[in-house]
Amino acid sequence: MTALFRAAHAGPGAAVVLLAVMLAVAGDLSPARAALLALAVAAGQLSVGWSNDLVDAARDREVGRPDKPIASGGVDERTVRVACALAVLAVVPLSLACGWLAGSVHLLCVASAWAYNLGIKATAWSWAPYALSFGGLVVFVSLAGRPAELPPWWMPVAAALLGIGAHLLNVLPDLADDERTGVHGLPHRLGPRRLPVVATAVLVAGSVVVVAGSGVGRTPGLVAGSVVAALAAVALAGRGRTPFVSAIAIALVDVLLLVTAQ
Secondary structure (H helix, E strand, O other): OHHHHHHOOHHHHHHHHHHHHHHHHHOOOOHHHHHHHHHHHHHHHHHHHHHHHHHHHHHHHHHOOOOOHHHHOOOOHHHHHHHHHHHHHHHHHHHHOOOHHHHHHHHHHHHHHHHHHOOHHHOOOOHHHHHHHHHHHHHHHHHOOOOOOOOOOHHHHHHHHHHHHHHHHHHHHHHHHHHHOOOOOHHHHHHHHHHHHHHHHHHHHHHHHHHHHHOOOHHHHHHHHHHHHHHHHHHHHOOOOHHHHHHHHHHHHHHHHHHHOO
16 A cells, blocks of 8 residues: 555645645635545545556666656556546546536646646656646635635746746656656756756746735745745755755745745
8 A cells, every 4th residue: 555655656746735725724715625625636646646657667667766666566557557547536526526617727737737747748848737737726726715716816827836846856866767768858958957057946936926926025025035045045056965955945935935925
């Protein structure tokens, strides 16, 4: 069972569910509504994670990825296929139970993530599904409220930038293995030297959008801006894993800004 959930990319998936719940709480959704929304997002994330490992199974075996349960023999493909199919069957009614418009937006987000798994990841447009899915997640949460309403413009824009930054950072440790198996998405085209710089710039832009769009007070804005600027300086000047860790910290600041500024 542990291997099955590792094949679903449980860590990143749980982070997306947590972000959705935080947005729901900040948006004053009822506990029951927030729970339903969390189940829908969880089902979607499970389907995306399992489909990712299923699609990549042959490549993961080729490069000998011990951290991939299917490739390492920790779980067989049939089990993952059944689990993925069940997740797909669950995400449709769970999403639509949040409202037909909200549910349609969430299903579009899930479809976008599947499109990434099925081939867009190997193109220069690899960033687009992340932008659409993260930006759409904010719209989904807002439309799931009662009354259903669209979020202010800056929220999906900031979330889309956060998604792009997450994509760039997520691929960074796997650049060499991906190159060996013919995956040439945007991060691979940028290369290991430019990638941390671009990821940092995108995440800083997300912070700027939240601060400018939300109209937070001068003091909170200055504090957030100072923290992000300091982390960006460390990311750009650091060596080894320092840029990666600093960019992750900026992403966390962006999440907090996005939630608290709602």
